[in-house]
Amino acid sequence: MEDMYKLLEYTDSVNELLARYGVKFGIYKNNTFKEQLFPFDSIPRIIKADEFAVLEKGLKQRVVALNLFLKDIYSKKSIVKDGIVPEDFIFASSGYMPQMEGAFPVNDIYSHISGIDLVQSKDGKWYILEDNLRVPSGASYPMMARDLCRRSAPDVFANTSIEDNRNYADLLRRTMDNVNVGGHTVILTPGRYNAAYFEHSYLAERTGAHLVTNNALKVEDDKLYYLDASGKKERVGAVYRRISDEYLDPINFNSESLIGIPHLFDVFKKGNVAIINAPGNGVADDKGIYYFVPKMIKYYLGEDPILNNAPTYLPFYEDDMKYVLDNFDKLVLKDVAEAGGYGVVFGSKLSGTEKEDFINLLKSEPRRFIGQEVIDFKDLEILDDGNIVPRKADLRAFVLMADEPLVWRSGLTRYSRNPDSFIVNSSQGGGFKDTWVLSR
């Protein structure tokens, strides 16, 4: 494995190429939108074959259960009826969409592409930190980085048995084809000014799907059509949309949306097009529901969870509230409605009055927060100003629901550049690494 350090000398050239290809992401900081480069660190995260095999099994189990949960929530609601998940965590969730009641996605798949965030603690145990079931992004970064590294240093890869991660496009294609009801597959982007446009165009090119904005799509007679440059119209059977639920369809969701397609949701509801991922998945991936995922696995599959959550407390329950108050200083508190590393508070870092204010807020809105034990992440090496230094990192694994659940044998490893920070979200200015899964 020492070979991988040979990649260090290509750090700058690979980063330059990534910048030239437009590999960027956008963040909101102080209410203004900023685009920034996503720095690549060339030392890969390495996961051994047998270790990844366990992750793979656990990830499949989790995503299968989450899909069953979504189906249940938007139809029978047995898990609520049976008292496993309190109704407060469903109907008050901003991710719950009543429009999805009575809508049945093709093959009962709601979350076709799931980005599951994990961390590894110092003792080597993996923990799930977060499920992303809306439009998780980021697969293109390690695909692209791997490609550039292979070109820069082919010998490193010739001597090492690594799972090729460039098959992500095949997995994605298989996932989209599996639910296509007949017609073209399109990737719907808000447009070239969107920060993730690079990823949209890259995935379209690699999967052979049409990259479109809303102007190229039209609904007629409960069917969705793609209008090509000559004005010819052809049926669309699947839309991999890279815009969020609210903006999908101004007739059925936010009427202010200028990037959506009027009546797209009606076509979906009639079963005449697949939307990837289905709308309304937010009800299954907020931080409040996260607490219940191990219970879902047990409830729907009758199995013990293979992968654990970070130990989590729900102040909504009296016992948990007591625990959180008694152990406030050693916990991290998270606002369930926030994402991207925002709304995260370390109990130990609050001053006396801040702590008092926070506890008052917690007591008045217990459903709004979760408390978690702080996991001592394993550090990964990164190159910082010419020195190799340890930094916190997480892993976003990609699980695709095709004719069977598929786990991409790679993933997006994100690291924090700040030595004191546990928050590795790219919105907070971190960088990324390739993830090597050894093939033997």
Place this chain on the structure above:
Amino acid sequence: MKKLKFHYNMTIEFTSPISNHNFKLKCLPKSGSRQTVSELNFEITPNVKLSDGTDGFGNLTRYGNISEEHTLFGVNVEGVCEVNGGFYDEDVNPSMLGLFKVQTPLTKSGEALTEFGNRLSLPEGDNLTKSRYIMHEVYKHFEYVPKATGIATSAEESFALGKGVCQDYSQSMLSICRSMGIPCRYVTGLLMGEGETHAWAEIYSNGKWYGLDPTNDVEVSENHIVISTGRDSADCSINRGIFRGNGTQSQKIYVKVEEVHDTNSNAG
């Protein structure tokens, strides 16, 4: 049981032509255990091909697109509806009731509603008993003043103002009922007589939905036709549309509901 003949007409005039007009209508009463629609005539201007569907609450929708330029958009619905009465069973999933306990941006209480709710001394009893009391208090609080509020006015805003129309009365009542843990929903419908569309509240008590009309301080009876139900008025918009074009629009609505007596029945 009453047999009601109903007529709903909406016209929107635009001062300059609009095009690429997409719309979704929720203007058709549905049949169920409460009421049965036995006759229905529907017309739309300009005449275009429409699709039928249902929304997440089971309301009937009719939608389409008018690509040509037009300055008038009209919907005319006429029919006959047999109404069984004010309360009814419905095949409702009890786990779904939670949806009707949650406040929405339109029903969320602020200072005025919270204070009012705190001052109420609710009677002992079931949800219906409590809700009747809340209805009466809301009725007393409001002064019926058209145009004091708009379709986007929240319960809190109208309640603080103390003025409004059926939408404001109903959403204020929903807000208070929900803060008391009573599952309840918004209803858009038609009321016996001549005028505009009406709105009221339905509350869930002992396995049944009961209609309560806070604007008139009455329990909903065979004189009300339900068109749609939802969490708030936004879920029950009769017409939702987007189009290309400038200029302003003016909307006219006409509603008439009258009882019809079968000449052959009730002979004795």
